[in-house]
Each structure stands twice: as structure tokens, then as C-alpha cells.
Amino acid sequence: MARLTRAQQQERTRAAVLVAARREFAEHGYVEAKIDRIAERAELTRGAVYSNFTGKRALYLAVLVDDVERARAAAAPPAEALASAGQALGSFARVWLERLPFLGDTPGSGHLQLRSLSGVLGTEPARAALAELVRFEALLLALALEPRPGVPAGTVRRAGLALTLLHGAAAVAENAPGVGDPFDLARAAEHLASIALGDDPEPAHLTYVTPARPAEAPWAPPAGLRDEITGRQVDLGEDGVVVVLGAGRLSAAEDALRSAGPEDEVTVVVVTGDPAETGRLARLRIVDLVGCLRRVFPADRLPRARVVFDDAGAVPAALGHLPAGGADPDADLDLTEIAIRVRGGLVTAHATGRGAGYAAARHPSLDPGRSRAL
Structure with a gap:
């Protein structure tokens, strides 16, 4: 199996952090969420989380951005414009x-x-x-x-x-x-x-x-x-x-x-x-x-x-x-x-x-x- 490039590994790490963070925020909310638990969920170190996101606020916003970008990509346009x-x-x-x-x-x-x-x-x-x-x-x-x-x-x-x-x-x-x-x-x-x-x-x-x-x-x-x-x-x-x-x-x-x-x-x-x-x-x-x-x-x-x-x-x-x-x-x-x-x-x-x-x-x-x- 070919080894992952540095960029591929970083992208994989970032994706794992986002998945873990979403679960943490869904269970505990923003205020009570912990970076240490997010790292544990992702099977990564605390440092690996901070190497991709500057802090809990940036990570929470990244989770929300990921959600809305997926929703936008799935948005189907209407068949025709509404009358008024x-x-x-x-x-x-x-x-x-x-x-x-x-x-x-x-x-x-x-x-x-x-x-x-x-x-x-x-x-x-x-x-x-x-x-x-x-x-x-x-x-x-x-x-x-x-x-x-x-x-x-x-x-x-x-x-x-x-x-x-x-x-x-x-x-x-x-x-x-x-x-x-x-x-x-x-x-x-x-x-x-x-x-x-x-x-x-x-x-x-x-x-x-x-x-x-x-x-x-x-x-x-x-x-x-x-x-x-x-x-x-x-x-x-x-x-x-x-x-x-x-x-x-x-x-x-x-x-x-x-x-x-x-x-x-x-x-x-x-x-x-x-x-x-x-x-x-x-x-x-x-x-x-x-x-x-x-x-x-x-x-x-x-x-x-x-x-x-x-x-x-x-x-x-x-x-x-x-x-x-x-x-x-x-x-x-x-x-x-x-x-x-x-x-x-x-x-x-x-x-x-x-x-x-x-x-x-x-x-x-x-x-x-x-x-x-x-």
C-alpha cells in the first residue's frame, strides 16, 4: 500500500477531528465540550487537534461550516419560480x-x-x-x-x-x-x-x-x-x-x-x-x-x-x-x-x-x- 503524503495525512487527521468534534458538541454542547475528549474520540493527541484548529471556537465553527456546505451541495433547485x-x-x-x-x-x-x-x-x-x-x-x-x-x-x-x-x-x-x-x-x-x-x-x-x-x-x-x-x-x-x-x-x-x-x-x-x-x-x-x-x-x-x-x-x-x-x-x-x-x-x-x-x-x-x- 502506498504511503500517504504529508498533505493527505493532514487531511485525514483534520477529517477525524471534525467527526470527533461533531460528536462531542452534539453530546455536550459548545460550552461543556472538551478538546481532550475530542482528541481521545479521534484517537489523536491534543497537539494534533491544535495543529489543525486554533482552539475550541474555531473547531466548533469548522463543524458548522462543514454541515452547511454539505447542505448547500445537496440543495435541489425548484422546478420554477414562485409567482410572488x-x-x-x-x-x-x-x-x-x-x-x-x-x-x-x-x-x-x-x-x-x-x-x-x-x-x-x-x-x-x-x-x-x-x-x-x-x-x-x-x-x-x-x-x-x-x-x-x-x-x-x-x-x-x-x-x-x-x-x-x-x-x-x-x-x-x-x-x-x-x-x-x-x-x-x-x-x-x-x-x-x-x-x-x-x-x-x-x-x-x-x-x-x-x-x-x-x-x-x-x-x-x-x-x-x-x-x-x-x-x-x-x-x-x-x-x-x-x-x-x-x-x-x-x-x-x-x-x-x-x-x-x-x-x-x-x-x-x-x-x-x-x-x-x-x-x-x-x-x-x-x-x-x-x-x-x-x-x-x-x-x-x-x-x-x-x-x-x-x-x-x-x-x-x-x-x-x-x-x-x-x-x-x-x-x-x-x-x-x-x-x-x-x-x-x-x-x-x-x-x-x-x-x-x-x-x-x-x-x-x-x-x-x-x-x-x-
Whole structure:
């Protein structure tokens, strides 16, 4: 029998740790789980566990990410689109609510099924990133609900209300399994699609955003990146807008998407200074949402934006904002905002700082006939 390579052995060890960790978290929950018991279950040393995962929090998030990636891969698209936004929102709620635990489930297994983060996020940056992720999830749901090319702010707010309803139901079910009728919750979500909220004007701060700098620079984007919504490889050299956002600034994607033209391909590149924890948190939330969307919306009705995870910081490095081969220790990647407009293989506009995506999306195209989406 051929000997395993170092990479193959490491992958086998990592898989064994994940299996053991899932059993440990299902039996004991996150708080009471022990790394020593996980190592014993996997028939490995404690050091072998820590050589693959930085700690219990990173390991728990890895287990949840593994679960949602499997669920997304198994998600079968519907035969056809639903007739109205209300029906689509109700169907989304029914799919999402399948995670609610039953009365007989153990607390640990129920928490895993819920993708529970109770007691997991102990730092302010992690909680801030979660708040940004919730807003980004509402944006992605709204993009699926609203016909293209644009998405009004009111639709994003209604999507946010629906997600608040669902997460609230999950918080109750976590401590009192069996409480709440999923069918009633789905009907309530369906009615949220028609609630009158109005479309807010552009946020006041956008008036003060520095315009993007005109450019005419060659663009050699990193290869091998994948759109998490479609699963296809992404070519960042295509015409459009590329917005690089830290996990703590993801809500800024809404301003960029609402300001882009109907012909623009908009790609949101998610970066973080802590791929093991904040990066996994971002992947968990976004992949989980996309898995639900795939079961409700046909491929041509999935969110218009492309979403790319860039754990290595390859895209900001290619734009000259990070040293090649590693993150800048003095830079807070979770607060990153960088955006470019690409046309004909060239970077034609470049913006950084607050509102960078908005600035790049608003920058005039070489095509004088370009119009805004809204």
C-alpha cells in the first residue's frame, strides 16, 4: 500500500477531528465540550487537534461550516419560480425553519442543528462582524426577492424583518424546543413581503464619500476564486465592479449594489484578519443562507452579486494594499473597504475607505450610455 503524503495525512487527521468534534458538541454542547475528549474520540493527541484548529471556537465553527456546505451541495433547485415575493419569502421561511430542534433532541444536537452561536462569540470584533453579516444576509435575500436589475432599500428592510423573525424563533426554540408553529411563522414571513416600509433616500454620509480615482492600469487578478452563490469559478478581470470588504464592513455592499449599473457584474470579495474564526463565521452565515436560497429560487433568480471568500488576502494584495504572501500586521482587514471598476482588462477607477464600493460603482463608465440601476 502506498504511503500517504504529508498533505493527505493532514487531511485525514483534520477529517477525524471534525467527526470527533461533531460528536462531542452534539453530546455536550459548545460550552461543556472538551478538546481532550475530542482528541481521545479521534484517537489523536491534543497537539494534533491544535495543529489543525486554533482552539475550541474555531473547531466548533469548522463543524458548522462543514454541515452547511454539505447542505448547500445537496440543495435541489425548484422546478420554477414562485409567482410572488410573498410566496417566495414564505417558502424561504419554511426551508429555513427545518433546522428547529424537536422536543426530544439533546441540547447539544439541537444547537448544532440550529447553527447556534450562543456562548461562542466572546469578543467585540466577532459580535460586530455578526451584525454586519446579518445585514449582508438581508441584502442577499432581497436580491433574490426583487426582480433585477435593482433592489430598493424597502425590500432589504423587509428581508431583514423576515430574518429577524426566523432568528427570534430559533432563539426561543433553542431553550424551549417545540415552542412555535413553523407553519404560522412561515405564513407570517409571507405577509412581511407586502408590509409598507417605504424606500429610504440614499444615506446622508454618501454625499461626503470621496469620488473614485480615475485610472488606466493593467489588472492581473488572482485566479482560483469561486462564487459562493453559483459555485462557479470567478474571473475578476471581467468588466464590472469589484468590492473588497472586511467582515466588519459587509453592510457597505448595499450601497455599491444599489449604485451599480444594470450591466455591471458586481463581485463582493470578503476578507478578514482572522480566517480561523471570523472567516469561518462569515462562511457559515453566507453559505447557510445560500443553501436555503438554492432550494427556493431557480438559478436565474439567485442574487445578482457574486460573493467570494479570500482568506489569503490575495485580491487586496494584487491591488497593492497588502504585502504578497501575508497580511499586514498593522492593517485591520476586518474594516477593509477597497473597490475598483474594471473595463477591458484595465482598472479604470480605484477607491478606498468608507464608501469605496459606492464610489467605484458610481464612477462613469467608458460607455456614455451607462445608466444607474435605480
